[in-house]
Amino acid sequence: MFRNQEFRRFALVFAVITVILAVFGFSQNTAAGMLVLFTALIFGGLFYAATKARYQKIAQISDQIDLILHNEDHLFIEELDEGELSILQSEVVKMTLRIREQNAVLNKEKENLADSLADIAHQLRTPLTSVNLLLSLAAESTDEKERKMNLREIEALLLRMDGLITALLKLSRLDADVVEFQNASVNVAELVETSLRPFLVALDLHEIQVVTSIAPESTIQGDEIWLSEALQNILKNCIESIGNQGTVEINGRDNPLFTEITIHDSGKGFEAADLHHLFDRFYRGKTGSTTGFGIGMSLSQSIIQRQGGTIVTKNYPDGGALFIIRFPK
Known part of the structure; x- marks a missing residue:
């Protein structure tokens, strides 16, 4: 307590005033001087006791904060009457809750990072x-046709790895919140047309028809390039699910609350056990037969959510998968 410079200054001023008043009192008569000393002693003692009690409470709060900084989970500060210390207590409690929440988030992110690194290592190790193996076979083979076939397979594997790394880089940028989305008016019909363009050859080869029903004036606010990326991942999922000879229906509608885009394929739909994990990274279904790396849907969800939208996936009553994307007005 006496280490506090302000307290020492106050004690010095109090002592000087007491001495001056005591001298003045004794100059009048002894009773006046004794009254001054007695009054100063009482008020000084009360002030000292009250200040010491306050410092003890502050020391208790300081000890609790120190425990928090050393990762102790328990925080106990007895209830104080309304006043400065009560306000300080309230702020310390709020600070503690924030720290615990942040610690929980950081621990969760640490676990997710470890899991993601393990998944990435596994996904890259296989190709x-x-x-x-193919390089060894190509080096040992004397058949030119076989060597070319091995080289084509190597090229396909490298392209798959390049696709995985590209998708992971996009996800990491989204997670780090360093992507600056454009906030422009995007025509939904033009967005769907742009998203379908990379799949035109595949759609023709697999005899898959695309049926669209979108109002020409329907628009959403967002970044057209990233939104097209999200839709392409969904469309890729639909095409893979259909296989050959099917239909993809894309509808768009507006209402006063939101703009909705629905994508329905005529594939086999999803297993009930998979529905709650479709947007989990590296999730490829309970059977493990799903092609790809299992990050396309997660990437689509991140893109849509970071632009204020929502995406829901369910099985269509008459068969196939249904994707519902909504953007608020």
Whole structure:
């Protein structure tokens, strides 16, 4: 307590005033001087006791904060009457809750990062092993046709790895919140047309028809390039699910609350156990038969959510998968 410079200054001023008043009192008569000393002693003692009690409370709060900084989970500060210390207590409690929440988030992110790194290593190890094997076969083979076939397979594997790395880089940028989305008016019909363009050849080869019903004036606010990326991942999922000879229906509608885009394919739909995990990273279904790396849907969800939208996936009553995307007005 006496380490506090303000307290020492106050004690010095109080002592000087007491001495001056005591001298003046004794100059009048002894009773006046004794009254001054007695009054100063009482008020000084009360002030000292009250200040000491306050410092003890502050020391208790300081000890609790120190425990928090050393990762102690328990925080106990007895209830104080309304006043400065009560306000301080309230702020410390709020600070503690924020710290605990942040710690929980950081621990969760740490676990997710470890899981993601393990998944990435697994996803890259498989094609790398195949590439090494094919390179060995190509080096040992004397058949030119076989060597070319091995080289084509190596090229396909490298393209798959490049696609995985590209998608992971996009996801990492989204997670780090460093992507600056454009906030422009995007025509829904033009967005769907742009998203379908990379799949025109595949749609024709697999005899898959695309039926669209979108109002020409329907628009959403967002970044057209990133939104097209999200829709392409969904469309890729639909095309893979259909296989051959099917239909993809894309509808768009407006209402006073939101703009909705629905994508329905005529594929086999999703297993009930998979519905709650479709947007989990590296999730490829309970059977493990799903092609790809299992990050396309997660990437689509991140893009849509970071632009204020929502995406829901369910099985269509008459068969196939249904994707519902909504953007608020």
